[in-house]
Amino acid sequence: MTKQYSKAIVISAVSTAAAAAGVVATQSCTKAKAAETEKKPFNIVYIMTDDHTAQMMSCYDKRFAHTPNLDRIANDGVRFTNSFVANSLSGPSRACMLTGKHSHKNGFTDNTTCVFDSSQPTFTKHLQNAGYETALFGKWHLESLPQGFDRWEIVPGQGDYYNPDFIVESGDTVQVHGYLTDLITDKSLNWLENEHDKDKPFCLLIHHKAIHRNWLADTAHLQLFEDQTFELPENFYDDYAGRQAAAEQEMSIFKDMDLIYDLKMDRPDKDSHLKERYHSYIGRMDSAQRAAWDAFYGPMTEEFYAANLQGKELAEWKYQRYMRDYLKVVKSLDDNVGRVLDYLEENDLLDNTLVVYTSDQGFYMGEHGWFDKRFMYEESFHTPLIMHLPKGFDRKGDIDEMVQNIDYGPTFLDLAGVDVPEDMQGVSFLPLLKGEHPEDWRDALYYHFYEYPAEHSVKRHYGVRDDRYKLIHFYNDIDKWELYDLANDPKEMHNIYGQPGTDSITTVMMAKLKDLQEQYDDPIRFTYPIE
Numbered sequence: 344m345t346k347q348y349s350k351a352i353v354i355s356a357v358s359t360a361a362a363a364a365g366v367v368a369t370q371s372c373t374k375a376k377a378a379e380t381e382k383k384p385f386n387i388v389y390i391m392t393d394d395h396t397a398q399m400m401s402c403y404d405k406r407f408a409h410t411p412n413l414d415r416i417a418n419d420g421v422r423f424t425n426s427f428v429a430n431s432l433s434g435p436s437r438a439c440m441l442t443g444k445h446s447h448k449n450g451f452t453d454n455t456t457c458v459f460d461s462s463q464p465t466f467t468k469h470l471q472n473a474g475y476e477t478a479l480f481g482k483w484h485l486e487s488l489p490q491g492f493d494r495w496e497i498v499p500g501q502g503d504y505y506n507p508d509f510i511v512e513s514g515d516t517v518q519v520h521g522y523l524t525d526l527i528t529d530k531s532l533n534w535l536e537n538e539h540d541k542d543k544p545f546c547l548l549i550h551h552k553a554i555h556r557n558w559l560a561d562t563a564h565l566q567l568f569e570d571q572t573f574e575l576p577e578n579f580y581d582d583y584a585g586r587q588a589a590a591e592q593e594m595s596i597f598k599d600m601d602l603i604y605d606l607k608m609d610r611p612d613k614d615s616h617l618k619e620r621y622h623s624y625i626g627r628m629d630s631a632q633r634a635a636w637d638a639f640y641g642p643m644t645e646e647f648y649a650a651n652l653q654g655k656e657l658a659e660w661k662y663q664r665y666m667r668d669y670l671k672v673v674k675s676l677d678d679n680v681g682r683v684l685d686y687l688e689e690n691d692l693l694d695n696t697l698v699v700y701t702s703d704q705g706f707y708m709g710e711h712g713w714f715d716k717r718f719m720y721e722e723s724f725h726t727p728l729i730m731h732l733p734k735g736f737d738r739k740g741d742i743d744e745m746v747q748n749i750d751y752g753p754t755f756l757d758l759a760g761v762d763v764p765e766d767m768q769g770v771s772f773l774p775l776l777k778g779e780h781p782e783d784w785r786d787a788l789y790y791h792f793y794e795y796p797a798e799h800s801v802k803r804h805y806g807v808r809d810d811r812y813k814l815i816h817f818y819n820d821i822d823k824w825e826l827y828d829l830a831n832d833p834k835e836m837h838n839i840y841g842q843p844g845t846d847s848i849t850t851v852m853m854a855k856l857k858d859l860q861e862q863y864d865d866p867i868r869f870t871y872p873i874e
């Protein structure tokens with residue numbers, strides 16, 4: 344893939360940031376023409392959640408969730424069906440999308456050992472230079488403080504759902520009463536309404552903690568989904584045959600999901616290594632919030648321990664509770680996305696604004712028996728991506744080309760008429776938003792996950808995926824290759840690496856992997872061809 348699509352693309356009646364910065368019509372222009380020339384550059388509202396997976400958005404999957412506001416975005420805009428991350432974890436994803444570079448280039452490879460060098464170039468800094476006003480509210484999760492924003496307020500680390508702390512620009516920490524998803528939206532809308540310089544185009548990042556573990560719902564939504572029983576994924580009882588890394592993870596709903604911390608079955612006579620942490624979270628609630636919480640989970644806890652479930656019954660009970668709590672947290676998120684859309688609509692901003700909704704990665708909702716993410720397998724390699732497009736972009740419905748979160752920065756810059764820096768590794772997908780199907784669009788994606796040894800014990804791996812096959816190499820304290828035929832095995836249950844008849848496809852995929860490692864200049868290498 345060449346960089347040719349990262350050049351600025353101008354569509355009719357659309358001016359660039361330079362126009363807004365003061366390029367005015369000549370005296371001889373008619374008034375109408377002058378108005379057209381001075382049309383403001385596009386605004387960007389970039390909403391990102393944490394661990395919200397496409398299976399739990401009704402615009403992607405109708406089985407479980409009802410997300411009418413997210414569906415509003417998808418229904419009148421576009422839905423990407425092949426949207427992926429570069430490294431399926433929060434901090435790394437955020438660093439990839441800010442810099443447009445893979446993890447080995449932006450330096451933030453994992454959540455546990457890295458501090459983001461905020462002085463490096465990011466798309467928001469480039470937008471600022473082009474005259475945009477930029478703001479960020481919510482989760483940052485990059486350890487250092489943000490740079491490249493005219494205004495920001497972030498939660499420390501993962502943030503708290505209830506009565507959370509915010510770090511403000513002075514560096515002070517301020518506790519705010521309320522539910523985090525509402526508060527991040529309040530702050531974002533307040534900035535748009537009262538603080539933002541309305542003469543400037545804006546780029547607003549609304550970055551939620553929701554739907555991150557441990558799924559503490561707003562007390563207003565506790566009763567929801569309690570009468571629903573959700574179908575089990577067909578591979579819930581995966582035996583991981585032929586997949587050593589999958590067998591050795593610690594993200595199993597049955598084995599690793601904590602009854603107290605994750606599923607709120609808290610009682611004085613019960614203990615777990617995460618009990619204290621659970622208490623610190625619910626300890627933030629005020630008395631009314633806590634009373635509602637205890638009234639809801641208390642009786643259920645008694646019933647649960649009295650039933651003394653074991654084996655499959657316990658596994659499936661855990662799955663149902665997980666699904667319900669997760670969906671309650673989604674409900675707040677969807678309502679708050681609706682508030683943002685309403686604001687943009689009521690203030691006549693929608694026609695001139697790109698609204699992006701995505702997540703820092705996908706998530707397992709019981710597939711392979713798991714929660715969490717990290718693996719290059721489909722559910723966590725994918726991330727949802729839907730967009731409301733500004734007027735003038737006629738594209739509607741599904742976009743099937745493969746895109747990755749390193750492409751967001753280049754796309755936003757392209758939309759703003761700003762040249763995409765050569766060292767950004769992502770590619771602008773603005774042509775796709777215009778309805779084009781560039782013939783030399785990328786045909787394979789690169790992935791590299793580093794956080795091991797660490798929580799959930801997902802081994803280090805890198806790999807390549809094209810529209811049919813996926814090749815993964817698990818390394819570090821293991822040396823295992825996996826190959827999947829996604830057409831015949833979309834759930835990735837059968838590792839066909841080394842099987843008779845797979846030599847030629849392995850050779851092709853190895854070559855693609857090698858090319859991508861060279862193209863992206865990832866210092867890691869493997870021997871090719873391998874024995």
Ligand code: SGN
Nearest residue numbers: 393394432433434454556557715798
């Ligand atoms: C926390 C969670 C993990 C999760 C990581 C990374 N544990 O450490 O379950 O995988 O975040 O998530 S918890 O006990 O603190 O809830 S990420 O999305 O932020 O990368």
Ligand code: CA
Nearest residue numbers: 393394433703
């Ligand atoms: Ca995440």
